Amino acid sequence: MNRPNPTLLQPRKTPQQARSAATIEAIRQATIQVLLVEGVGRLTTTRVAERAGVSVGTMYQYYPHKQALLFGIVEKQLLLIEEAMCAASDRLMGEDLKTLAEGLAAAWLDAKTADIVSSRAIYGIASEFDLSAAMGRAATVMTELFDALLANAPDARFADRASVAFMLAALLGGSVRMVMEADPSDGNLERLRIELPRACHAYLVAARI
C-alpha cells in the first residue's frame, strides 16, 4: 500500500480473449461492491477476488498491485463526470445565468447520480492515497469550464469572475458530495434537484456587477 509507481499504474497486460475482458469487468464490479459493503478498511485483494469469482493470481495478471485497482476505478469515474460536464458546457455556452445555473446543476446531479454506487465508493477511497491530486485536477478543470461559461453569458459581468467560478464549483461539488455521503435517500436527492439550481442561480445573480 505504499507509493504507487506511476509507470506501474497501467494494466499489466491487455485482454486478448473475451474471457479475460469479462474477468476484468467482474473484478472492477467486485471492488466497488466490497468497498460499499465492507468499507475501505476491509478491502483486500483476496476479498475482491473471491467476490469476483476468480483467484487472487488472476487479478494480479491485470493489475500490478492493489493501488492500480483503486486508481483504475477512480480514473474511470472522474473521466465520466468530466465528459458529462464538458458536454453540458458545450450545450450551455452563451446562455444566460438562469439557464446556466439550471443546466449545470442538473448536469452535475445527473452525472453523480447516474451511478450512485460507484460515486459513493469513490468518496470512500478518495482519502486513502494520493487521490487528492487527481480530484484537485478535476476541480480545476471544472472551474475553468465554469469560468468560460460565465465569460460568455450575455447577461452578466463579474468583478472577479475567477472567484465566482471557483465558488460555483465548490457549491456544486461540495453540497452534492455532502448529501451523497451522509444520506443519499430519494427524498434528499429530490431536495437537491429543487434547491441546488435555485441556489446557484441566486449566487450568480448576487455576484453579478
Added chain:
Amino acid sequence: MNRPNPTLLQPRKTPQQARSAATIEAIRQATIQVLLVEGVGRLTTTRVAERAGVSVGTMYQYYPHKQALLFGIVEKQLLLIEEAMCAASDRLMGEDLKTLAEGLAAAWLDAKTADIVSSRAIYGIASEFDLSAAMGRAATVMTELFDALLANAPDARFADRASVAFMLAALLGGSVRMVMEADPSDGNLERLRIELPRACHAYLVAARI
C-alpha cells in the same frame, strides 16, 4: 481494524497523575500529525507511539484499540464545531436573513479553520470506518439549528423551511469541506470568506416566499 465494540470506545483508564494526562495529549497530537504527514494508510500504532515519544504499550493503557484513538479525535472535533455553531445560533436568533447568512458563514469558517490541521485530518479518517453515523448526526443537528434560526427571522417566510435549512447546511458544509480537502491555501480560504456569505444570503433571499 474491525467492528469497534461501542462499549470499548471509551478510554481504558482515566489519568490520575499529571504525567499521564500529558501522555494522552501527546498521543492525540501525534495521531493528528501522523495522519497529516503520512496519511491514513500509514497510520500505525507504532508510528503514533514513536511520534508521541512513548511506547506502544503506553498507548494501549488509555485506548483499547486503534479505532478508539481515531474515534476520540473525531468526537472531540465534532463537539467543538457543534459548540461553536450553537453559540452562533444563540447570538443570531431573531436576526434578519443578511445577518444570519453572514453570521453563519463566518462562524462555520471560523470553527473549521481554527484548527485546520485537525479538521483536515478528520476528513481523512471519515471514510475509514463508521464515522458516517457520527457525521450524519452532526449534520442533522446543524440542520435543526438552521431551521430554528430561519423560523425566527423577522424578514422571511419559506414555502418549505425544512428543505431550505437542509440546503443551507449542505452548501455551508460541502463547499468548505471541498476547499479544505482540495487546496486550503490562504488565497482559497480568503475567497470563501468573501463568497460564502454572499452565496448563503442570495440563496435564502431567493428561497423566501
Added chain:
DNA sequence: TCCGAAACTGAATGATACTTCATATTTTGA
C-alpha cells in the same frame, strides 16, 4: 484434432501491523 498462447489457480512467502503482558520505572501519600 492438436498445439501454442492466453488465462487461471491457490498454496507459499515475506512483510507489516495490532495487541498483550511480564517487567521496570516513577509518583504518591503516610
Added chain:
DNA sequence: TCAAAATATGAAGTATCATTCAGTTTCGGA
C-alpha cells in the same frame, strides 16, 4: 523513608494481507 499504586516499556505472539510463481486449464487457429 518506603511501600503501594500508577505509569511506562518493548519484545513476543498472533493475525492479516499483498504479492509471487510453478503448475493447470481453456481457447483459438491451423
